[in-house]
Amino acid sequence: MTLPDLNLAQIGWTPEFEQAAREVRLAAPGLTLLPGRVAGVGRNTATLWTQGGAQESVFAGTLRQAELSPVVGDWVMAEPLLDAPMRVHAVLPRRTQLARAVQSGMQVLSANVDLVLIMTAPDGDIDEARLSRYLEAVHAGGARAALLLNKVDLTRKPEAVLAQLRALDPAVPVLPLRAKEGEGVAEVRALIGHGETAALIGSSGMGKSTLTNALLGREAAQTGEVGATREGRHTTTARTLYRLPGGGVLVDNPGLRDIEVWRDDAAAGFEDIEALAADCRFRKCTHGTEPGCAVVRAVSRGQLPPERVEAYRAAQGWTSGAQRARRRK
Structure with missing residues (x-):
């Protein structure tokens, strides 16, 4: 490449x-x-x-x-x-991340994403609870979200479906789309600022790869044929980064049936550190070696015991092997 x-x-x-x-x-x-x-x-x-x-x-x-x-x-x-x-x-420290909860803990799907495009379609894919979990996961990771209603021609009442999506979060843009025909693609592109990173998520067969190709202006992502149900087949098998014409980056993700939101229960009892962390330079600061860390600064000024920060980092799973070894001695 x-x-x-x-x-x-x-x-x-x-x-x-x-x-x-x-x-x-x-x-x-x-x-x-x-x-x-x-x-x-x-x-x-x-x-x-x-x-x-x-x-x-x-x-x-x-x-x-x-x-x-x-x-x-x-x-x-x-x-x-x-x-x-x-x-x-x-x-380097991440500004944002798109993550989900898995059996072993947290799985980060992609990092440093500015905008997550959540794609759905009116052909049986509208699941308000699942879409709400998508939105919660996006906001928890620090990115913006937009909802895309692809294959809008498959419903006789597009405005009713769009209103249903807008009701999930009035602050989130909702765009109608016919990616295969190119309708609405320019409006989606306008959401992605110069140098920003957008990620596409949603169920399999919603047309993510078709939209990817439309945004790129070339056939880069493989798309599946449309079957008798008018649903595309899932073709993206790995997260792929694409450079957008005019600046910006797009991540095309494999289909997600659902997403379990990662909730930071380990922060309970460390509200003082969480409050300080709001002033860290990086949203996903681990309070270790990152520059501009407000928590490390508070420790250096004697405002916060270093042992408390180490306990917080251990609860988050951020403690290094060297620190674990020191505690075992």
């Missing part, structure tokens, strides 16, 4: 990420580290978008034991190597 004339700002790089990158470089003075955005993830590998184009990378051993595992949309710091894949050493 080639990425000609790639400008990092066009794919989501901000001054906050620049500051975080500076901190990582200061902590590793012997390494030459360059920023890259994760466009695809393997077991211990990732495809990165860098200033020099698309690059393959492997994870450094220390990263495999770190608190954050890279996901699509993450910004990382990687070391270029001669005749070898780049080596990823650090994941």
